Amino acid sequence: MDEMYNYLILQLIGVSVCIVGVLFLIAKAGFWKWLRKKTKAQKKSTVVGFGLLFLGIIFILAGDQSYKIHFAMPPNLHSQAPDQNPPSLPVLSALDFLNKSKDMPRVNDISADPNKVPEPITRKYSKIVKISMTTKEVISEVAPGIYNNYWTYNGQTPGPMLRVREGDTVELSLTNDKTSLHEHNIDLHAVTGPGGGATVTKVKPGETKTFSWKAMQPGLYIYHCATSNVSVHNSHGQYGLIMVDPKEGLEKVDKEFYVVQGELYTQGGIGKKGLVLFDPKALLDGNPTYVTFNGKVEDAPRMKVKKGEKVRIYVGNGGVNLISSFHIIGEIFDTVYPEAAMGEGSALHKNVQTTAVLPGGASIVEFQVDVPGKYILVDHALARMNKGAWAILEVEGSPSPEIFKPGKSEFSPTKTNHSGM
Ligand SMILES: [Cu+2]
Known part of the structure; x- marks a missing residue:
């Protein structure tokens, strides 16, 4: 008999024995009458019935075997x-x-x-x-x-x-x-x-x-x-x-920043106050309670630049489960070093909206800030913003109505950069 069926057979025997035990109790031991206190249960038959149930459960448990939780890991990393x-x-x-x-x-x-x-x-x-x-x-x-x-x-x-x-x-x-x-x-x-x-x-x-x-x-x-x-x-x-x-x-830039995405797995769900315990099941399921930029939910903006400055952000992903879709709302990356690759043979990407930052990986993004205001760095799998995956970049300076303004344009179509398009 093939070994792979052994556990299934043990469990099937267990279930069968349990069913026989239950039938025995119903038929022979006057179980229902006994339940309704109309008659005394027949002692011998009751013992046999419960005995069969007990035996069946032992078979079921014997057939339900698992390795320890770390068995699939490399042996030296248990x-x-x-x-x-x-x-x-x-x-x-x-x-x-x-x-x-x-x-x-x-x-x-x-x-x-x-x-x-x-x-x-x-x-x-x-x-x-x-x-x-x-x-x-x-x-x-x-x-x-x-x-x-x-x-x-x-x-x-x-x-x-x-x-x-x-x-x-x-x-x-x-x-x-x-x-x-x-x-x-x-x-x-x-x-x-x-x-x-x-x-x-x-x-x-x-x-x-x-x-x-x-x-x-x-x-x-x-x-x-x-x-x-x-x-x-x-x-x-x-x-x-x-x-x-x-x-x-x-290449020289005006300002460099350091941002690393990471995940926290805690018991009690998002927002639970007090000391929170680690949740190993959520880790194995790949469902973090918090997704953070630099370890926690940001309490005040810390990245500040001036209009016209060239910015470089070193972005990493500590993981361990999620791929980050790194994006800045309202900004386009002029240059991306995809997967932070550089050197001979690697190509830069130009004019990128969102770049992948893999767990255990990084990316470098560069952009010039042209319009003042608040810009939000996000993982564009945006439900993660609800879990803390965001940070604010503040750009100071005078308005840039030639690029962005509320209301109607003051320019005629022939004066725009995109004439004829
Ligand atoms: Cu450690």
Whole structure:
């Protein structure tokens, strides 16, 4: 008999035995009369009937076998709790977390400042760049009054934007804060080598590890924690961007910003106040409670530019489930580096409305701001705007009626740029 039918057969036997048991109780044990208290049940037959029911249930359970939840992952990435303890029951994990949460560091504002972009690299030679980062598990607000447990690089989500030059050797030290409950590491997509660095940076709480790597290819790359369960670490906020400037540099612009989309999975649904617990089922279903630009629901506009300025935004997607359809309402990207690709052979896209930013990927968009006002950065899968996927760009300056104005045009058709069209 083919093994694949074994479990089904066990369950069919179980159901059959249960049915026989029920029939036995009805027919032989005077069950209905007994229920209506009109007669005493026949003891022997009752025992046989319930015995058959019990046996049937055992067969059904024996046929209902599943692997552990992480079985489909690569074998070296099966989830393990600290100190190699097996993962505890979710309810025990929740109680454990609630108990430990009172000692967790608090962060006033978890959100990385989109203005904090390292200066473009102007030097014309390679060097050794030393970078130190600290993984830290903290509590901070997704929105006022909603407290979430973030796992971070340097206490912020996304982690700091890093910047090196093509050809540089990077010496990266990763410290896991002693208050952390979990191990962490770092996988930089700019790295060529096993795990992108994750295999040699796995740090226990209080531990520091260093590794060196050569930035061989230019581009904008995601970095993230790759400690198992990887998607759990990422969806707690452990990601950021590293820019590897091409040797020749990028064209100069007036203002650069840093924006990374990410997802939070919390129990109790969107808007639930207080300390919210992680929702592993929503993670596996790919249905985040919040989709954020820079870690939380924005409380005040932080990106400000002047009319006429040329803007570049380094956009990333920490994921872990959704592809971002990055768009700015009321603006057209003059230039897009699709998938943040650059260098010989890669083509720039011109005049783009919306660009895909893949989970674990990035894009670079450039545009000149011509008309003052408020512009909203969104993931144009717009239901996600309801979940927090937006940020405001403010453009200051005098009106530009030649491009945009309320009311009727003052120009004759022959004077427009699109004459005859
Ligand atoms: Cu981690």
